[in-house]
Each structure stands twice: as C-alpha cells, then as structure tokens.
Amino acid sequence: MKGIVFTEFLELVENEFGLEIVNRIIDGCELESKGIYSSVGTYSHKEMFKMVGKLSDLKDIPVNDLLEMYGEYFFDVLTKKYPQFLNQPNSFTFLKSIDNYIHPEVLKLYPEAELPSFDFIDEGKNEMTLVYKSSRKMSDFALGLIKGTANYFGEKILVEKMSEKKEGELVLINIKKIG
Numbered sequence: 040m041k042g043i044v045f046t047e048f049l050e051l052v053e054n055e056f057g058l059e060i061v062n063r064i065i066d067g068c069e070l071e072s073k074g075i076y077s078s079v080g081t082y083s084h085k086e087m088f089k090m091v092g093k094l095s096d097l098k099d100i101p102v103n104d105l106l107e108m109y110g111e112y113f114f115d116v117l118t119k120k121y122p123q124f125l126n127q128p129n130s131f132t133f134l135k136s137i138d139n140y141i142h143p144e145v146l147k148l149y150p151e152a153e154l155p156s157f158d159f160i161d162e163g164k165n166e167m168t169l170v171y172k173s174s175r176k177m178s179d180f181a182l183g184l185i186k187g188t189a190n191y192f193g194e195k196i197l198v199e200k201m202s203e204k205k206e207g208e209l210v211l212i213n214i215k216k217i218g
C-alpha cells in the first residue's frame with residue numbers, strides 16, 4: 040500500500056488517541072518499516088493490519104470499527120488530494136465511477152498501488168449492492184469510505200454488509216438512500 044495510507048492512519052491515531060498511543064503501536068508491532076513511512080513509498084498492507092490490531096488491543100475497540108472509522112477519515116483526505124474525481128451529481132454515480140475510472144487513474148499515477156475491484160448491482164433508484172473483491176480483505180475500510188462519500192454529497196444512507204465469502208475477499212455491501 041502507498042505510504043499515504045500509513046501516514047494518514049498515524050495522523051488520525053495521534054489526533055484521536057494521542058502521540059503516546061502512536062509510539063506504543065510502533066514499538067509494539069515489530070514493523071519492517073519501523074513505522075517510518077514516506078508518502079511516496081510502498082509498504083505491505085499487513086503492517087496496517089498489525090497496527091490496527093494493536094490499536095484495537097490498546098483501546099479495546101473492534102478492528103472492523105477502527106478500519107471503518109479510518110475509511111471515513113481517509114475519504115476526507117482523498118477529496119482534498121484528488122478533487123478532480125469528485126465531479127459527480129450524487130454518491131451512486133460517484134461510487135460507480137471508482138472501478139472504471141477513479142482507481143484505474145490512480146493506477147496510472149502509482150502503478151504499484153493495490154486496489155480492490157467492484158461490481159455493482161442496481162436495486163432501483165435508491166438502492167444498490169456493491170460487490171467488493173480484494174485479497175487484502177479491507178471491506179470495513181470500504182464501508183467507511185462509502186459513509187464518507189455520502190457525507191460529502193450531503194446524503195443519508197444505510198450501509199450494510201450482506202454476506203462475506205473467502206474470509207472477506209468477496210463481500211456484498213448493500214447501500215440504501217434514506218434521505
């Protein structure tokens with residue numbers, strides 16, 4: 040994963056839980072990077088899971104809640120860094136543009152980026168199902184990014200995981216607009 044995913048994670052941890060917790064995570068995780076991330080570097084996504092796991096132990100918050108919280112925060116980072124991708128009328132058209140436009144563009148910028156793939160099933164005007172596929176098993180991060188998307192477009196939505204296969208490599212996520 041790109042360094043920005045790690046630097047922003049540590050930034051969020053520092054803001055929410057303080058520098059002491061950042062240091063305890065880095066000291067307690069035996070990271071190959073030693074917790075030194077450059078935003079242009081690339082690191083194993085396993086380091087992210089190690090750090091989130093450690094934070095979960097230290098703060099007694101479930102890993103999936105932390106990943107979701109991070110996804111919502113990271114969406115804000117993305118909107119500031121990549122405003123060119125946000126030129127869409129609503130959250131559903133935006134979400135549908137990720138797989139065929141946004142992530143492919145990201146890959147042109149960073150050929151070493153590791154991105155999930157998405158399929159979409161239309162369920163009518165106000166509902167859709169998103170099929171998340173990735174060997175990194177980060178659907179909880181996707182849930183947070185989707186919530187961030189709805190906030191950005193000023194919409195109220197319900198996001199729910201419907202089923203999980205292959206230990207989280209293939210996940211159906213249902214999204215309903217409620218206002």
Ligand code: HEM
Binds near residue numbers: 040125176177180188
């Ligand atoms: C402006 C919009 C977006 C941009 C520019 C963007 C870009 C990125 C970047 C740079 C990464 C890190 C890749 C790496 O480090 O190797 C990433 C990962 C990811 N993105 Fe996006 N993204 C956007 C929106 C979204 C949204 C709305 C979702 C959710 C539906 C999403 C789902 C994910 C997931 C789940 C990952 C983690 C990697 C994985 O699961 O395999 N992205 N994205």
